[in-house]
Amino acid sequence: MAMTKTQRRRLTATARYAILILWGIGAGFPIYWMVITSFKPDNQWFSWPPVYFPHPPTLDNYLNVWFGAQEYANTQYAISSQKPLLSLWNSTVIAFTSTFLAVLFGSILAYGVSRYRILSEARMFQLLMLRMIPPIVVVAPLSLYYSALGLLDTRTGLILVYFLTTLPYAVWMTKSFIDEVPREVEQAAEILGASRWRTLFEVVLPLIRSGLVATFLFILILTWSEYLLALIITKTNVSTLPIELSKYQGSTEGRVYGRQAALAVGITIPLMIVGLIIRKHLARGFSFGMVRR
């Protein structure tokens, strides 16, 4: 039976929505599960049949994990009720500082590349190797080198490696913004007698302010969620949130899903907020000048 054009159009529209909704459920369900698990009382974490909505919802998990309520003080869970607020502080300091450094030096380098060609295009791509070679291949000598320098288990140590591994993204992303600044602006500044550094810091960088913010948040996503380097470089003093979360696994016998979920939600929310703020810029961060206009 032949379909009319409107019928066919309606059918494609329905099929499109069907696929999108299906994928939306697939993408959203694990996140939903994590969130509701964090509100479940402990007899529903692991029950059969699974509980799809917590009844009654409880805040115990959050209170226990984040503010150390004492109900588990004498049980096996006690080891794991460590110091999430301290980890939160560590994560914040480490992620923000390393990201700030990456964006600062990244934009300086990017300016040099864009205006003075201090790195050829080939070098720019080679710079990406800092990011593309799996970090696992250097972590062992890195940790020995760090222990010789006294940087093991310190914030400075972690900040330094995060700075290193995110620098390529910072350079590429800020360069894409600097390339869009018309050169006439800098020429004007030069004629007015501004030094080269002043031109960079007081003319060019302020002009790409929103781009710098986008780059900052983009890199913050990477440093906030990093796991392997943190696992190896931090031991006891300065564990970050992802490491704190994984301790719940190693140190307990039972399954403490509700607690894990409460911690996981706390780690994830800042990331999602940041990601949604810069959602329009995500493509730029990943595309290395391959996508235009």
Add this chain to the structure above:
Amino acid sequence: MAFALSPPAEATREASTLAVSRARAVRRFKLSLLLPLIAIFALVLTPVLLLQLYFSVHQWTVYLSSWWDADYVGLDLFRDVLTDPRFGWAVVRSLAFATGSTLGCFVFGFLLAYLMYRPFRGQAFFYIIFILPMLTVPVVVAYTAEMMLYRSGPLNDAISHITGFNFQVSWLTNPHLALLTAALLEIWNWTPFSFIIMLAGLAAIPKEPIEAAEILGASKWRIFWEVQVPLLRPVILLALVLRFLEAMAEFPKTWALFQGGPGSATETLPIYIFMTTWQYFEVSKGAAMSYIVMLMMIVIVLVAIQLLRREKRSLDAMYRQRDEEEQAAGG
């Protein structure tokens, strides 16, 4: 300009010294811009890579007191690694994991992007939902997966309800399935990445060739294969290459969820290197393994970079030509 007039000799000399000092200043400025990068290479990367080299030719374990006392063993460790069947399997697993998850991410990401690149009702909503998995910390993905994938867990239960028969798959403990589960998690986690890149790529394609093809009566299918895909080639390459490299390095999810098990079912290269170094404390063997993997990855990355550069150059040329044509038409 130089041929226009011959200025007085005095002025020329002055101008040329000015130019020389200017050139010197520019050179100094360029050097100071580069300084942080040079510092990184000299102070961090070089020592670390040299240490790695040292350990891969000296037999050392943490039980030896000082690492500079270790015995020189030449290339023995490299021979050990290359004849170690576990290492061979780790390479195979890593390649299978990376290829499978890359293709999965790409196919789903491209499909979703294709369905979404033209404005429609609800576009912004779907976009936000679709990028959420990428904004979840990998370790969190692992633990959430554990909460969902146990045998009587919600995923099997939900599938049972929908399909109507008793669905009981051991996603985490069946050695034949574990690597597949890890790859599926990777696909769930990173399809948004391919989706974002492909969406940006599709949106950036100039409209004229598509409209021209539509006017000529070409089917959607033909427009897709003969107009859109060729124009998207750089973006497609980018999505595949970056995803593949990241998947080769994947550690947090696989480690947090499986620790290489059950058996050695999920023992990919990063996992095996990690276990060798931090669980068996065979630092030297780990170093040799790392060197081999690093060389392998450098070869892959160089090939990838070559491909990407070629695409970028042809893309730049295309845009330059378009800009010139626009300018010619405008002026």
